[in-house]
Amino acid sequence: MTDREKVGGGGGERWQAAMGNLTEMGANLDSLQKFLSKKAVFVDEETFSRASLASEQARSIKTLEQRVETLERELDAAIAAAARARNEKRQAEAAQKAAELRTQEITKELENTSKVFKLHMEELRAKQEEISKKNSEIKVLEAIIQTLSRKDSGGTGA
Template structure:
């Protein structure tokens, strides 16, 4: 691709040099005609007029070529900038995806830990409930035994 651009660029430069040389020749011919006021035959005059018109056309085309070259340079620069922005956006997206993956994994781990704690709390709650029932049973036994003791003590005193 670069070889094609280089060859194309060389041809443009050569063409521009030829055009510049033709313009210089025309200027010289025009100055000569003005100074000497030479009358030339119709054929020579028409050729000179044609060359003069071609020189003007060439100048316009040169300007157009320069404008197109500037536009091409601007387009190349814009494309490079767009590629750079695209790479940066892709990099940002990958970083965001990676962070989202990390957060998801962290949430999953937290959920697992929470489930384990909940199971542990349920087990402790069951133990507490079991012991509470045992305490109530023991209190009932104590009250029952305590009631019989009172009855015995009151019966002995009577």
């Protein structure tokens, strides 16, 4: 089943039958017109009117057939454009989903980096506290050493 038949539902078969009828009528009228032009005879007014009407109908049918063909081409183009649009929409949705996933990954990486940074900062603070404590202990020991060395030099020199 073609896209045109899907769009038209069950009307596709009727449409084709109508087109066949129009084509056959056009061919019959063309035949009649050729026949009349080759066998030019004088006819009465009624026969001439019918022949003129048949000729006019043949021209109308040909015009309608051309219009139908144009409409069919436009319909095919519209169906193709709709298919392209659906495809582009699917691609855009896939790209958006990929971008969202990448955003989530990057956000997770940033959160993890932030956690690691906080841990490092806590470790650095602990080390600095330890260094400050050791520095204080060293200063106390230096003070003790100075005090002891003054006592030793004052006690031995007296």
